[in-house]
Amino acid sequence: xxxxxxxxxxxxxxxxxxxxxxxxxxxxxxxxxxxxxxxxxxxxxxxxxxxxxxxxxxxxxxxxxxxxxxxxxxxxxxxxxxxxxxxxxxxxxxxxxxxxxxxxxxxxxxxxxxxxxxxxxxxxxxxxxxxxxxxxxxxxxxxxxx
Amino acid sequence: xxxxxxxxxxxxxxxxxxxxxxxxxxxxxxxxxxxxxxxxxxxxxxxxxxxxxxxxxxxxxxxxxxxxxxxxxxxxxxxxxxxxxxxxxxxxxxxxxxxxxxxxxxxxxxxxxxxxxxxxxxxxxxxxxxxxxxxxxxxxxxxxxxxxxxxxxxxxxxxxxxxxxxxxxxxxxxxxxxxxxxxxxxxxxxxxxxxxxxxxxxxxxxxxxxxx
Numbered sequence: 001x002x003x004x005x006x007x008x009x010x011x012x013x014x015x016x017x018x019x020x021x022x023x024x025x026x027x028x029x030x031x032x033x034x035x036x037x038x039x040x041x042x043x044x045x046x047x048x049x050x051x052x053x054x055x056x057x058x059x060x061x062x063x064x065x066x067x068x069x070x071x072x073x074x075x076x077x078x079x080x081x082x083x084x085x086x087x088x089x090x091x092x093x094x095x096x097x098x099x100x101x102x103x104x105x106x107x108x109x110x111x112x113x114x115x116x117x118x119x120x121x122x123x124x125x126x127x128x129x130x131x132x133x134x135x136x137x138x139x140x141x142x143x144x145x146x
Numbered sequence: 147x148x149x150x151x152x153x154x155x156x157x158x159x160x161x162x163x164x165x166x167x168x169x170x171x172x173x174x175x176x177x178x179x180x181x182x183x184x185x186x187x188x189x190x191x192x193x194x195x196x197x198x199x200x201x202x203x204x205x206x207x208x209x210x211x212x213x214x215x216x217x218x219x220x221x222x223x224x225x226x227x228x229x230x231x232x233x234x235x236x237x238x239x240x241x242x243x244x245x246x247x248x249x250x251x252x253x254x255x256x257x258x259x260x261x262x263x264x265x266x267x268x269x270x271x272x273x274x275x276x277x278x279x280x281x282x283x284x285x286x287x288x289x290x291x292x293x294x295x296x297x298x299x300x301x302x303x304x305x306x307x308x309x310x311x312x313x314x315x316x317x318x319x320x321x322x323x324x325x326x327x328x329x330x331x332x333x334x335x336x337x338x339x340x341x342x343x344x345x346x347x348x349x350x351x352x353x354x355x356x357x358x
Contacts, residue, residue: 047270048238049250051178059175079178081250083238087207093266110174116270119182124247125272125353128182131243132346135201137339 029068029091030098046097048083051112052076058108065108068099073108179248184348185268186253187292188277189285193305193335194253195237197277201341202239202251209236236267251345264292273348274300277335280312283321290322299351301329303344309334327351 027033054076058065062073071089080088086096103109118124186194198206237253254267268274276289286302293300304311304318311332313321319330329347334340 049181049183053174053176053178055173083209087209112178114181122356127247129349132342135342
């Protein structure tokens with residue numbers, strides 16, 4: 001880690017921000033719900049890589065949305081995974097899952113759950129392999145521009 | 147793996163197989179890429195975040211996943227009115243392959259007691275990379291067991307701290323008792339090319355599995 005690349009707040013080296021878990025407060029924004037309707041029905045949470053994208057309706061109604069809902073829709077002008085939204089907005093994953101379902105029900109957010117049959121397809125894996133092979137060894141000058 | 151559902155061009159299923167997979171009332175303003183997930187596991191301080199950072203196009207992000215510890219070992223929650231919630235940090239990054247395909251790399255804490263969160267994070271992953279520090283082999287047993295048990299394609303990557311490894315790959319393979327088909331390799335978590343090659347080994351494993 002001497003290369004200075006260990007990011008802030010990283011989970012390496014045991015420096016996990018565990019502490020007393022804020023078990024209640026994060027879920028105030030979900031009115032206490034810890035699972036969305038979809039999860040209750042299927043028994044499985046949305047995968048963390050599930051893509052969230054704002055809808056035209058969501059952007060039109062942005063001014064009327066409050067706090068977290070507003071921030072999620074605004075951030076999702078560009079497609080984002082649930083994990084990215086959680087990290088960038090500093091929300092718990094499950095809070096994002098619950099709010100994403102609410103926003104989807106309201107037509108303000110489009111939620112794209114990847115189909116594991118598709119992501120595991122040989123053609124997708126080959127495209128990943130080809131894409132990775134194209135990545136150069138060195139970081140070059142790209143680091144600063146992204 | 148012959149019975150994949152008929153995909154749309156973008157890779158999302160149109161006919162839902164479960165309630166979660168359905169289209170929303172509103173239309174997305176932009177079509178998202180198909181996200182594919184690969185899990186990077188191993189003990190604390192073994193180089194997971196370093197590996198993610200070496201190849202990710204974004205600085206690794208950290209999200210705090212709330213896990214309910216009681217769910218890891220207790221079956222009947224009805225007798226447990228008070229559940230213990232713990233927060234664990236999970237680091238991740240991504241690589242955009244093209245506008246329609248994006249690879250996500252999730253680094254997960256390796257402790258056994260986080261089994262519950264592993265299911266949450268690993269669900270749907272195409273493969274896993276278990277990073278090993280040969281000075282602390284014990285730290286990766288849980289990850290190796292997990293991937294083997296869940297039949298997720300994976301490879302074991304020994305992180306060469308300071309360029310050398312204390313044990314030979316054969317010794318590592320023997321100590322971890324991984325099956326013959328599981329690749330065991332040496333890599334440097336700080337080097338982009340080295341991380342790329344380790345990920346390629348995992349993806350080749352996954353591909354070989356589909357072609358069975």
